[in-house]
Amino acid sequence: MTDTAANPLRAGLRLERTPTPSVLVIFGASGDLTKRKLLPALWALCEDRSLPPGFSVVGIARTPMSHEQFRQQLRDTTAADKTVDPSVLDNFLQGLYYHSGSIDDPNMYISLKALLEQIDKERGTEGNRAFYCSTSPSFFPKIVEQLGRAGLVTPNATGSGWTRIVVEKPFGRDLASAKELNQTVLKVFDEKQVYRIDHYLGKETVQNLLVLRFANTIWETNWNRQYIDNVQITVAESLGVEQRGPYYEEAGLVRDMIANHMLQLLTLVAMEPPVAFDADAVRDEKVKVLRAVRPFSDGRLKTDMVRGQYAPGFIDAGKVAGYRQEAKVSPTSNTESYAAVKFFIDNWRWEDVPFFLRSGKRLPKRVSEIAIQFKPVPHRLFQDSTADVLAIRIQPDEGMTLQFDAKVPGQSMRERPVLMDFRYGTSFDVAPADAYERLLLDVLLGDSTLFARRDEVEAAWTIIDPILRYWNSTPAQEFPNYDAGTWGPDAADDLLGGQHRRWRRP
């Protein structure tokens, strides 16, 4: 008996989450994301029996490659895994095709159409297609326009095979470009066919935040300005910019992390309970939060944010270069590799509760967490009592920790903070799946709950634009202002603005 047969609930869930036969077309198939994330995620879904029969992938890029060479990328990735069933892998690889050509070339789309029709006939994929833009963002509009021109986009809900488009981040580089991209995409696709991906939303812990808040009663009474002093969201990386100097010089940390991933986390912490767990209900609530974020007035641009750029330093006892010494980075670069920003959400629940978001490269460790810092008790009976903290670890070691005071055993009435710890690995005995697995499956299922909607993206850029404009117009004289391997510039400590507030050292 298989495990699904033994467990009807699991069997039911599995059936519920099996998509219709389809083809995923990946633009940028010779790139880093396809190799490291997309193909392994699809393979994991196949191993988990979550993919439909006949499921196929067509990879597109200019690099000349045979179908077999394209398949070999996945063979290499899985080579060391002793649990792989070779016959299942071979079967999966038979559904992988490579189509060499340039995104700019209209003829490429004509031959792509012919290949997709052939796959429909041979593998029963019924004209169902998801197009994944895994290229530099400058190609996104071209891909969309050419797909439309080549007649590769079926209108939504015609019943003649579905078409969806997945757009990687960054979705625009400011409000104007995001609006322009939205207009281009929505000339060809219906909003319901568009999946703007933010892989943070595919992470188990991030989804668990919704379960934590909305499947348990204990938090709701405390989850507001009466009991919460501040919220700290940290996304720290110990790596520098690696080979991505040119991209980073254009983007900077605020565009790369805060405008998307971190604002997404903020909305999930702050949103009101949606009426249902469906795409529009959840996203309606997230958009309300973004619209309630207090705009950055001129005064707050000077006081409520700190930028940084790393100088040479040490990570794990090894010497590392400063940002300006990295490959393909200007020696006088003004790009920020660190930012800390104080947000306020002007609504009934959160008025005057600061949300501190910080992120940086070359910090001491790679860690992402959301820390809900509760207020201290109103009247201190015990000298050493500390404020409680709920820390939600997004990576690594996914889980959450509640820190509260307990009595130290002994005759005196002394207390100190102790931890109640929940770890995904220990509690469920499985490692959380990679975010791309969940999100790719959702695309194939037509579930856009965990993808950003048009108004959400534009609301986020409306918040971020003034920061970018201000920093752009006032070059940072103080750069570099933190050593690699430290927790960022000293000025970030002042941002918390209170004796009792400190950044957590996760």
Ligand SMILES: NC(=O)c1ccc[n+]([C@@H]2O[C@H](COP(=O)([O-])OP(=O)(O)OC[C@H]3O[C@@H](n4cnc5c(N)ncnc54)[C@H](OP(=O)(O)O)[C@@H]3O)[C@@H](O)[C@H]2O)c1
């Ligand atoms: N890598 C990551 O970890 C990561 C994480 C999150 C988001 N993203 C986003 O995912 C996207 C892809 O990132 P990546 O790191 O995979 O980039 P990448 O390694 O630079 O890959 C870019 C891909 O685009 C293809 N390409 C470039 N010009 C082309 C053209 N004219 N016609 C057809 N194909 C063309 C390249 O193939 P050829 O040169 O062979 O044509 C290559 O396959 C970006 O939007 C990035 O921001 C990446």
